[in-house]
Amino acid sequence: MSNFSVSFRHRDDICVLDLTGELDAHTAAEFEAALQKCVTEGDCKLVVQGKDLQYISSAGLGVFMAFIEPVRDGGGDIKVAGLQPRVFTVFDLLGFPLLFDILDTEDEAVARFNGSPADQS
Amino acid sequence: MARCSHKLSIPSRTSQLARVRRCVAVWAEEAGLSQKDADALQMAVDEACANAIEHGYAGKPDGTVDVLATLKSNAIIVTVRHHGAPFNPDLHQRAALTDMRKNRRKHGYGLHLMHKLVDEVRFKASGRTSEVRLTKCRNGTKT
Numbered sequence: 001m002s003n004f005s006v007s008f009r010h011r012d013d014i015c016v017l018d019l020t021g022e023l024d025a026h027t028a029a030e031f032e033a034a035l036q037k038c039v040t041e042g043d044c045k046l047v048v049q050g051k052d053l054q055y056i057s058s059a060g061l062g063v064f065m066a067f068i069e070p071v072r073d074g075g076g077d078i079k080v081a082g083l084q085p086r087v088f089t090v091f092d093l094l095g096f097p098l099l100f101d102i103l104d105t106e107d108e109a110v111a112r113f114n115g116s117p118a119d120q121s
Numbered sequence: 122m123a124r125c126s127h128k129l130s131i132p133s134r135t136s137q138l139a140r141v142r143r144c145v146a147v148w149a150e151e152a153g154l155s156q157k158d159a160d161a162l163q164m165a166v167d168e169a170c171a172n173a174i175e176h177g178y179a180g181k182p183d184g185t186v187d188v189l190a191t192l193k194s195n196a197i198i199v200t201v202r203h204h205g206a207p208f209n210p211d212l213h214q215r216a217a218l219t220d221m222r223k224n225r226r227k228h229g230y231g232l233h234l235m236h237k238l239v240d241e242v243r244f245k246a247s248g249r250t251s252e253v254r255l256t257k258c259r260n261g262t263k264t
Contacts, residue, residue, distance in 0.1 A: 096222075
């Protein structure tokens with residue numbers, strides 16, 4: 001049984017993906033399908049709300065990596081918000097904060113779409 | 122000297138990973154690891170099991186992955202063993218993380234994570250058996 005779910009909502013032209021549960025090698029396909037749906041439907045301003053995300057493995061991080069270029073090529077970005085310390089640690093260990101805009105709150109992430117993206121090294 | 126040991130055998134399905142993490146959490150608590158160290162060990166074992174399932178067994182669901190834990194006075198050692206295709210770390214040199222990020226690599230981060238999360242990672246292959254041994258020290262220096 002999957003202990004992961006992703007749901008969508010919109011704040012103006014920004015699509016917020018609410019992640020809940022544990023994102024691992026089993027559930028990564030569900031997250032991948034969700035991001036693919038956004039790209040297919042032309043949503044390119046994405047905020048991943050991670051406050052209810054309990055766990056992430058490298059498979060989950062790989063999904064973020066798979067979509068960052070297509071989304072940025074479409075003129076948007078994937079911003080990450082609200083990560084619990086345990087989950088942020090995994091992003092941080094692999095240096096993903098250099099590549100992704102990671103904010104404390106969803107409101108900050110939404111506001112950031114009016115500013116410049118993070119360092120895209 | 123080993124204090125006690127535990128063993129969990131799972132079918133080679135990623136749906137079993139959550140079960141592995143729950144077991145490792147219990148073992149880590151029994152070993153006296155801090156919550157932070159227990160989380161790190163849990164993630165490292167999860168990555169090792171995912172590698173065994175996805176690469177060792179190439180996603181075939183009829184294999185078995187054994188997860189064995191030995192609790193020592195100052196550490197817990199978790200061995201992940203399978204009988205699929207062997208993993209030779211010499212043939213899979215870890216690309217530099219900076220290069221992986223620049224090239225937007227989607228795979229290959231698990232091995233990096235394992236090395237960052239536990240104090241020692243050792244690979245061993247013998248005949249049809251492959252294993253990775255993860256050592257997490259109490260009050261170790263890793264995340």
